[in-house]
Amino acid sequence: MKFVYIAMIALSLNAYAQSKSFDFKEFEPYNLNDTIQIDLNGNGIIEKVYFTQTECKQLIIDELGSELISIVCENNKYLKYPDQVDWVNQWCVVYDKKVWEVLFLENGDIGKDTIVTLDKPGIYICKKESGGGIITYRNGKLYWVHQSD
Numbered sequence: 535m536k537f538v539y540i541a542m543i544a545l546s547l548n549a550y551a552q553s554k555s556f557d558f559k560e561f562e563p564y565n566l567n568d569t570i571q572i573d574l575n576g577n578g579i580i581e582k583v584y585f586t587q588t589e590c591k592q593l594i595i596d597e598l599g600s601e602l603i604s605i606v607c608e609n610n611k612y613l614k615y616p617d618q619v620d621w622v623n624q625w626c627v628v629y630d631k632k633v634w635e636v637l638f639l640e641n642g643d644i645g646k647d648t649i650v651t652l653d654k655p656g657i658y659i660c661k662k663e664s665g666g667g668i669i670t671y672r673n674g675k676l677y678w679v680h681q682s683d
Contacts, residue, residue, distance in 0.1 A: 560629035561658070572627060575671045576654050583657055583669075591620045593659065593669075603676070605669070622659045628668055629655050636680045650679060 564570055569584040574595065581597040595603035605619065635650045652670055656679070660666025665682020 558626070558628050558630050558633070558658070561626045562629075563624070563626040566623065566625065570625075570627060570657060572655060572657065574654065574656070574669070575674075585619065585622070591622075593619050593622075595669075619659065621661045621664075622666065624662050624666075625657060625659045627655050628652065628658045633668060633679060634681065636682065652679075 566585055567587075569582050571580050571582055573579065574581050574583070575597075579597055579599070581595050583593070583595050586592045586594060593605040595605070597603075631652055632649050633652060633656075634647050637646055637648055650672075652668070654671065656668040656670030658666060658668045658681070660681075667681050668679035670677050670679060
């Protein structure tokens, strides 16, 4: 009985620590080895989103009947997305409607922050205490909301 009680405290502390790690009002944290099931693009079909555990870690978006989307591994065809995800150590589903985005100038310097509206939930990937970005769809296309300086 004592072991169960200690395990419950540890789980509660872990959930509390995760809740303090994300700067969102409404979110659901996941472990990196979990598969997130979500309708990212709003077409009514649930996508499975997960990290591969291969030498070149990839983030996969798998929707039944559609081409597999691989966000990274240095052959990234998705504009603004990072070309590596081995730095990611946390992720969550974001339900907030308004989030901030860091915009960049043409020369790559940081421009300004702005507020964007998420029509649907997105997936935030990050390195704890360093930042990351939100994977979402805007105007029918995969979109990266950059959230770190």
